Amino acid sequence: MMDLLQSEIFANLAYIIASMLFIFGLKQLGSPETAQRGNLISSSGMLLAVLVTLISNQIISYEWLVIGLVLGILVGASAASFVKMTSMPELVALFNGFGGIASLLVGSAEYLGTGSLGLISLTAIFLTLIIGGITFSGSLVAYGKLSEILPGKQITFKGQRIVLVAIFIAALLFGAQLIFNFQMVEGWNPLFSFLLLISFALVIGLLITLPIGGADMPVIIALLNSYSGLAASAAGFVINNNVLIVAGALVGASGLILTNIMCKAMNRSLANVVFGSIASSSSGAVNPEEVGEIKPINVSDAYLILEAANSVLVVPGYGMAVSQAQHAVRELGELLEENGCEVNYAIHPVAGRMPGHMNVLLAEANVSYDQLQEPEDVNPVMDTVDVCIVIGANDVVNPDAKENEGSPIYGMPIIEADRSKTVFILKRSMASGFAGIDNPLFGKENSRMLFGDAKESISGLVAEFKS
Amino acid sequence: MDNLFVLLIFVLVLAIFLGFELINKVPSTLHTPLMSGANAISGITIVGALISSGSDGGLWTTVLGTAAVFFATINVVGGYLVTNRMLGMFKKK
Numbered sequence: 001m002m003d004l005l006q007s008e009i010f011a012n013l014a015y016i017i018a019s020m021l022f023i024f025g026l027k028q029l030g031s032p033e034t035a036q037r038g039n040l041i042s043s044s045g046m047l048l049a050v051l052v053t054l055i056s057n058q059i060i061s062y063e064w065l066v067i068g069l070v071l072g073i074l075v076g077a078s079a080a081s082f083v084k085m086t087s088m089p090e091l092v093a094l095f096n097g098f099g100g101i102a103s104l105l106v107g108s109a110e111y112l113g114t115g116s117l118g119l120i121s122l123t124a125i126f127l128t129l130i131i132g133g134i135t136f137s138g139s140l141v142a143y144g145k146l147s148e149i150l151p152g153k154q155i156t157f158k159g160q161r162i163v164l165v166a167i168f169i170a171a172l173l174f175g176a177q178l179i180f181n182f183q184m185v186e187g188w189n190p191l192f193s194f195l196l197l198i199s200f201a202l203v204i205g206l207l208i209t210l211p212i213g214g215a216d217m218p219v220i221i222a223l224l225n226s227y228s229g230l231a232a233s234a235a236g237f238v239i240n241n242n243v244l245i246v247a248g249a250l251v252g253a254s255g256l257i258l259t260n261i262m263c264k265a266m267n268r269s270l271a272n273v274v275f276g277s278i279a280s281s282s283s284g285a286v287n288p289e290e291v292g293e294i295k296p297i298n299v300s301d302a303y304l305i306l307e308a309a310n311s312v313l314v315v316p317g318y319g320m321a322v323s324q325a326q327h328a329v330r331e332l333g334e335l336l337e338e339n340g341c342e343v344n345y346a347i348h349p350v351a352g353r354m355p356g357h358m359n360v361l362l363a364e365a366n367v368s369y370d371q372l373q374e375p376e377d378v379n380p381v382m383d384t385v386d387v388c389i390v391i392g393a394n395d396v397v398n399p400d401a402k403e404n405e406g407s408p409i410y411g412m413p414i415i416e417a418d419r420s421k422t423v424f425i426l427k428r429s430m431a432s433g434f435a436g437i438d439n440p441l442f443g444k445e446n447s448r449m450l451f452g453d454a455k456e457s458i459s460g461l462v463a464e465f466k467s
Numbered sequence: 468m469d470n471l472f473v474l475l476i477f478v479l480v481l482a483i484f485l486g487f488e489l490i491n492k493v494p495s496t497l498h499t500p501l502m503s504g505a506n507a508i509s510g511i512t513i514v515g516a517l518i519s520s521g522s523d524g525g526l527w528t529t530v531l532g533t534a535a536v537f538f539a540t541i542n543v544v545g546g547y548l549v550t551n552r553m554l555g556m557f558k559k560k
Contacts, residue, residue, distance in 0.1 A: 015514075019482075022508055022511075023485065023489065025504070025508075026486075026489050026490070026504070026505065026508070027489050029493070029497065029500065029501050029504050029505075030489070030490070030492060030493040030494075030497065030501070031494075031497075032494070032496060032497060032557050032559070035497060035500060035554045035557065036551065036554040036555065036557075038504070039500070039504050039507075039547060039550045039551055039554055040551070042504060042507070042508060042547070043507070043547040043551075046507070046508070046510070046511065046513075046543055046547070049511060049513075049514055050513060050514065050517065050543075053514045053517045053518065054517060058518050058521075058522055059517065059518065059521035059522060060521060060522060060523045061521055061523055062521060064520050064521065064529050064530075064532070064533040064536075065516075065517055065520035065521045065532070065533060065536050067533060068516070068520055068532075068533040068534070068535075068536030068537040068540065069536055069537075069540050071537050071540075072536060072537045072538070072539070072540020072541045072543075072544065073540055073544050075537075075541050075545070076540060076541035076542070076543070076544035076545030076546075076548070077544050077545065077548060079541070079545050079549075080544070080545040080546075080547075080548035080549040080552065081548065081552075083549070085553075085556075088499065088503075088549070088553065089499075091545075091549060092499070092502060092503045092506060092549070095503070095506055095507075095541065095542050095545050095546050095549070096506050096509075096542075098510075098538040098539070098541050098542045098545075099506060099509045099510050099512065099538070099539065099542040099546075101535075101538050102510070102512045102513065102516055102535045102536075102538040102539035102542060103512045103515075103535075105516065105519075105531045105532070105534050105535035105538065106512055106515040106516050106519055106531075106532070106535050108531050109516075109519035109520075109524070109527065109528045109531035109532045109535065110515075110519065110528075112525070112527040112528060112531065113519065113522075113524035113525050113527060113528030114524065120469075120472050221502070222502065225502050225505060225506055225509075228506060228509040229505065229508075229509045231509075231512070232509045232510075232511050232512040233479060235512045235515045236475070236515075237472075237475060238515065239514075239515045239518060240471060240475065241514060241515065242475065242478055243511060243514060244511050244512060244514060244515060245475055245478050245479050245482065246478060246479075246482040247508050247509070247511035248509060248511065248512075249479050249482035249483045249485075249486055250482055250485065250486040250489070250505070250508065251486070251505045251506070251508050251509040252483065252486065253482075253483045253484075253485075253486025253487045253489075253490065254486050254489070254490040254501065254502075254505045255502075255505065256487075257486075257487060257490045257491060258490070258498060258501070258502060261495070261498075347495065347496075349495050349498070354498075354499060354502070355495070355498035355499060355502060356495060356496065356497065356498030356499035356500070356501075356502070357499060359495070359496045359497075359498070359499065360499045360500075360553055360556070363496075363553075363556040363557045363558070364556050366556075366558070368558065368559050368560040369496050369557050369558065369559055370559055372496050374494070374495055
């Protein structure tokens with residue numbers, strides 16, 4: 001019996017079942033009703049793949065791997081259980097980086113351990129090293145920026161692109177040396193190429209992510225997510241294992257789709273996000289005279305308008321996450337509903353720092369997910385909205401995207417808050433958004449600015465409703 | 468080119484197409500859990516890590532393999548748990 005369980009054919013069949021479980025799991029992740037079950041199915045596929053590997057006869061000694069497993073479980077489980085929901089973006093980035101380094105290490109272990117490797121294996125090792133390395137260092141930078149260990153703004157230096165291209169070409173060169181082992185200079189050892197390749201991959205990851213500003217973070221996180229899958233897929237070619245290839249390819253494809261959705265939501269190409277900084281092209285900013293008079297409003301006046309409203313649309317942005325206003329927002333929403341008002345939430349795909357950031361925060365605050373709507377759902381009915389409450393969002397409601405051809409964000413799909421009857425804009429001050437451009441919405445006839453911390457302003461409104 | 472390699476490429480191409488089809492229609496509400504759930508799946512590299520760590524392929528292979536097991540396990544365990552925690556919050560009233 002044990003012979004059968006240890007046989008290669010049994011392991012491969014089990015890997016196919018694991019792949020099927022991943023596919024079913026991912027499919028079910030696509031709908032809110034089934035998503036949690038989908039995650040469970042996918043995790044059972046992972047458990048199956050791990051168990052089959054553990055009993056296979058490829059594994060001779062268990063001392064070391066048990067240490068790695070136990071420590072990994074402890075760290076992973078405690079990080080996942082104790083992290084605050086608001087720290088979710090950086091945790092996802094960090095886990096992503098760990099996936100990348102794991103693939104890099106698998107490639108390295110194979111390279112250093114196996115005596116004679118064929119061209120295909122060496123090419124696959126080259127790919128795991130470069131993709132895994134970029135994923136790792138890139139994700140660490142993303143982690144640093146999201147957790148505010150690193151400054152969130154763009155970090156660039158003169159000639160950055162040239163340096164990046166030069167290092168990339170050098171990495172390809174040493175990769176070719178690693179694969180074909182041609183004589184580069186007298187006494188050159190492929191091991192040097194191996195080490196240089198890893199260092200270059202890490203530097204490329206840094207150079208790609210450091211120039212990314214906060215508002216572009218969702219794109220780069222989705223892209224790194226895709227890379228971690230591709231690295232796993234490449235590792236699959238190193239050890240000739242189908243489940244790594246299938247699972248890695250699924251993740252790679254899903255990450256690419258997300259990246260594409262994020263880019264479309266900003267009307268920019270991936271190359272533009274990675275290589276071009278939007279700030280440098282913002283010459284077409286609006287003439288200040290075109291922005292009308294800024295009309296501030298206080299909490300009690302805002303309450304009177306809300307009290308009379310029949311339909312309210314909340315548009316959250318990163319500012320809501322910063323001031324931790326999501327619970328107060330939900331409370332206000334419930335009070336409005338008790339008052340007979342229809343409340344919905346319009347969430348732009350790139351609002352926040354990662355794809356779906358606002359949705360997670362509002363779900364945590366117990367907002368029903370069928371109230372969380374996308375721009376294309378709310379824009380057609382915007383004229384019927386009495387009050388649109390914009391909380392810490394800026395560029396995603398900037399009418400310049402539709403009206404001003406000179407604007408750097410022209411063409412970006414937005415939430416057309418300016419078409420609602422009244423717009424409340426909750427903002428700390430008149431500072432411009434991340435794109436560093438003016439927002440004519442603030443000066444529109446129907447706009448009212450509610451200055452101050454978003455959480456305090458919302459709590460003030462809640463208190464007015466209760467009194 | 469050996470046949471195994473061609474077969475694996477075939478598997479790769481099909482899996483990429485399947486991935487595109489699977490994810491294409493996910494509502495943006497679920498983007499974060501989808502990303503972190505997919506991220507946990509990319510921890511499948513743990514299979515390769517376990518083989519490197521336990522295969523007695525020399526000191527370097529064991530050490531690097533064990534480090535890979537550690538990181539991949541964090542990715543897998545942490546990724547699935549955190550996704551589960553997030554999805555638990557998505558409720559309909």
